[in-house]
Amino acid sequence: MLQCIFLLSDSGEVMLEKQLTGQRVDRSICTWFWEHTVSQGDSPKLQSVIASPTHYLFQVLREGITFLACTQVEMPPLMGIEFLCRVADVLTDYLGSLNEDLIKDNFVIVYELLDEMIDNGFPLTTEPNILREMIAPPNIANKMLSVVTGNSSNVSDILPGATSSCIPWRTTNLKYANNEVYVDLVEEMDAIINRDGVLVKCEIYGEVQVNSHLSGVPDLTLSFANPAVLDDVRFHPCVRFRPWEAHQILSFVPPDGQFKLMSYRVRKLKSSPIYVKPQLTSDAGTCRVSVLVGIRNDPGKTIDSITVQFQLPSCVLSADLNSNYGTVNILANKTCSWTIGKIPKDKAPAMSGTLLLETGLERLHVFPTFQVGFRIMGVALSGLKIDKLDLKNLPKPPYKGFRALTRAGEFEVRS
């Protein structure tokens, strides 16, 4: 079981420590960890499980904040990691976002949350819905109240009813004047296009996001027109397994507000909406770059927010890159980013220019990978379609809204 949790700032400062068991963990472990991290280079993608000389460490990095947990005994490492992720999620939810100042300013709430979320190294209450009722989030009203009156307690006096309910994710006794529920299909396209322009891998990672404002305890049923396209699925705990197993129907009592009902994967797609064709030719210490972007398969809706990003190899001394559309920026860390936006009707966007290589280097021998970003509103590229959404246990029919969105995930073009 976890013995201690530390929150580290992006400079390695220990902002909080929470001892969980009788075996205290000295904070010197954080020093070790930080040195270890630094010694591994500036890559923030350090492995999530580290065996230090004294403890096993689990780490999760979010917005520059390192959540570090220590244990000395065998335990499922994913439990530690998932828990840290949950802590990060809950804190983000409470504080609006996550940064050093926010955590320091609200350290009491962070402590109270941690104390409630984990007991003796084993997670206690991690359901955000219950936590929000137990410990009030720091909203503007509370802040003002505390300024005016000088005292305000964010600790609830009563145990939330949901702790004993069989649907802990839902607050009891909800009432809305206007009942409404929104279902969004948000998809991310992961693709790898190899040097020859062949689509090596193309798949969709999608989420069904629901925003529900419904009174009482409604029972929802969501069905798809073509569930067969789904390759694999993940569910929010509220989804009942049986109906899905039998008929591929999502039957659930929703939490209140925004949540991720389901995530899914659709593999082996045959085409991508846009193409990106990079070309690098080197000669006598310089390298000519040209990148072409265009629409390959028109999804029927506008493709916007198109960006192309790549890391200049370390052997490049300077770069001179221009585009006929959009803007090209070269950032300090040698990341080149070309912001295109929408593809114009009249011309095909192209970026070209030259890279000056290190002296003594004739040809470029490391080739960058281009990361592509785009967004298409109103389309789910996987082809998944929602058939209908039925609601039971509601006095009057609510407003139902549906949307779809596809954006690029890990969309990489190799050169």
Next chain:
Amino acid sequence: MFNQFGATAETLSKASTLVFRIGTDAHLYDDPDDVSIAPLLDSRFDSEKCEALKRLLALIAQGFEVSSFFPQVVKNVASQSLEVKKLVYLYLLHYAQKRPNEALLSINYFQKDLGDPNPLVRAWALRTMAGIRLHVIAPLVLVAAGKCARDPSVYVRKCAANALPKLHDLRLEDNTVGIEEIIGILLNDSSPCVVGAAAAAFSSVCPNNLSLIGRNYKRLCEVLPDVEEWGKIVLIGILLRYVVARHGLVKESIMFSLHGTENSRSEKDCSDTNSALDDNGNSNDLYESELTNAVSHCYIEGPAEYLSRLSFMNKDSSEFNYASLTSGKNNDDVKILLQCTLPLLWSNNSAVVLAAAGVHWIMAPVEDLKRIVKPLLFVLRYSNASKYVVLCNIQVLAKAITSLFSPYFEDFFICASDSYQIKALKLDILAYIGYIRDPDRRFATDTVARIGICAQRLPEMSNPCLEFLLALTRQQLTTGEFGSVDAEADILIQAIMSIKSIIQQDPPSHEKVPAARAMVVWMVGEYNSLGDLIPRMLATVLKYLAGCFASEEVETKLQICNTAVKVLLGAKGNDLLTIKMVLIYVLELAKCDLNYDVRDRAHFLKKLLSTYLDSQCLEEETNHPGQHKDSSRLLAENLFGKQNKSVSHEPIDHRFYLPGSLSQIVLHAAPGYEPLPKPCSLRCDDPEMDENGDPYVTDDEDSASESLDEEIASSYSSQHSNVDSSGTDGSEEAGSASEDDDNSHQLIQFSDERKNGASQSASDFGELLSNRALESWLDDQPGFSKPNTSEHSQVRTSSARISIGDIGGQVRPKSYPLLDPVNGNGLRVDYSFSSEISSISPLFICIEVSFKNCSKETMSDITLVDEESGKGKDSVEQSSFSDESSTIPQSNEPNLVSVEEITSLDPGQTMTRSIQVRFHHHLLPLKLAIYCNGKRHPIKLRPDIGYFVKALPMDVEVFTNKESQLRGMFECVRRCTFTDHIKELDKDKGDNSLVEDKFLVICRSLALKMLSNANLHLVSVDLPVAAKLDDATGLCLRFSSKILSTSAPCLITITVEGRCSEPLEMSVKVNCEETVFGLNLLNRIVNFSVEPSHPHV
């Protein structure tokens, strides 16, 4: 310019954060000690206390030592504000172990909070009390946890489960039985949340007490999908262990797939399996199954054990016992486990997915294993943080069964955004699934090429790529004979090309990898005759190598020498001369090398090959005496020839740990890692393995009357491993003396343990509290129950119900003096509570008042008057009882009803009147006046809470049913001693009475005592049958009643411990909805039980 702008931006952002920080605790974190904290802590205002505590918390957060404030903080534990409480608890938990003595000061408040009606307060109190981790209070915490385990609130029960590992951490032997018992209760809880927490407690307290799981196995499986995600992870592991221990491994699963093949093989040719292993040569399947074998052994024995055993034993001597196998198709337990874990693969918690996948990996038939593939792969995309761990696990699975993941090779394509470790893992997996084992060798070639391309594209990747290619080729080369297959050669060439291209791409950086270069060189030498390409390249390559010989590392130089010789030996035709020249050149160079090893190698080779070289030089091969040449050549060929023929498999030194474990990630056994239990190690002679033996919740132990209840006896006994044998035996042959001995011994031991615990804690406690104080504290804490189930369970294993016959006649209510003859001018008034029920209102209580004239004269006009109600209500209302439930509602009704005036009372005459009185409160006396001969005598009528209830007849079933509904905070227990029976026994001593009579006497005197002091119904009397003749331990009396005013049932259970002829330890338990009333009733019962009774006539 930028600087300026930057500065402005900075101040802007500062200003904006300032706005944001208003109303937060920012200033407390920034300057926690800018004001003096101590006075704030002593403040009267909660807000100031809060601030002080927050400052302390900030100091703790920043790593400062602030334990010096401990005494002041502890005082605030009594605060009513929940926020202050929470902050104090946070502080306490941080420092309690450092300041144990001061921490003890808070215990009383926790005790009080444990009785609080707010479940949140109860839960916090328990959490903190257990979290303080002081040995001296361990018994208290155990009791509190036991009580909270029956709390009506789910949350409190969950906290009770979490408290148990804390207790266990203290490593007090005395408590283990108690802890495990509570775990048993909680595992059986109706709420899945609690079951999850109980599972966590189980796995950290008693992971090997699998019989505890057996009893609930099916139910636990069914409840699994509803358990909280964290509980699921642990519970899945526990259930897996249970199934392995109970039923063994599954025949169709991967754990056994190898043994099946081996078995059939050895049966077929009746030869040693080892030989079968050795002569296989090129069978990849066998290599794979050998790996699987290693995996399954590692899972069961732990890698360290397995590997060390392997080193000195034959592999086949470790075969599993075939009896320890089961079929997944026929075994219900296995089936249900697989069924219940299947939907968990859809969980959005990656830890749950991995745990569920682990169960299937070990238990499911091999053909069903593909179910776990997609979910595992999904986690890779779904949860970035879990990626590394999941990949590590997939790596093992892919190694053991490569075909599992090979259709999904795309998922392991390397992305530029992956971290180094992830890329390395992906490559390794790709290598296994795509390359080594794929039947389609063309695809394999592609894969290798792709790895090379990967490496070229992603410069940071080339190193790992290289390592993998090298490792792969080496493995490939050593495992099989492939010269015959062209495709294999293609792959090899491709690999070599890839390696070369990588190296050439970035020579300076790879110069640092001499091993790699050496490897390439070695490969060139070793496989010089393969395919079409290499032989043609050989001469060129050798020339190149010779050219850069001087600049190579030692390792590479040695390999170059070897390679040159090998090439020479295999060379034919035109190249021969060139190669020979190169070799000579190389050897000359080597002789001048700085390194001894290289020089030695050069001399050695030169000598060895001297004849050969010479003869070749002279090109008179045939003329020379063949014998000599041949021998040296033979030697050289033997040394450098195709060694791969004799090379057997690369020894499998992989260490495998259970999927999803920490040990698998760090590749050594983490402390606390335990392999699967030995198959079928769990004995299943417990007849009540199935879930119907459910002793705690169903409360059906009382339903069987009159005699022993074998079922329950056995299920109970299995709970305490140490009680096991005797308990079961005892129930089987209750009559036999030796068994009786055993059983009573157990019981005594039990009570001894308790005493030990108390005295031990008392000695530690000495500094703070006197022994006496502690005892009274331990015993008299009214809102506090001992975990009586232990005793109960023991008792009920061997009890018989008796009826004590009609004792109603002997019940004589106790009478109290109301008026003394001295004060009353010779009038003596006594009163006693009657068991009659008022006909007017439930608020009235019937009292028999007897008037006796002790004087010599006749008295007249004796009346009993309630003066106050006449005066008005103000006096009545002054009674300021805050507790609504115990205050009898006020009304205009008179407090006293129907007192017939006694017109005259002769000297010596006694007259009795029955009055009905309404008390304001069950503890407060009523002021009345007696008028006699016109004279007023003020009197106080004291209530007896024992008569605020009325007998509520019910049978045992109803009683136990009701009792089970009134657990937790509705239950209070106190202990006292009972001595009444001794007199009775002494009186009987003269007679030659039977021994059983002793019990009867005790029962009778106890029952009499109770019935004479309270208006109760005797429900049942349970006698310990199997106990020793003189041991009354286990005697149990149940009484029922209901509160007059509210009709709430009030149940009383008395359990006795000790020897018949000595004072008996008695524990009295009251279950009542009205907690305050129940407590007062309990106190009353204890009080009257202790005081000696009036001698019976």
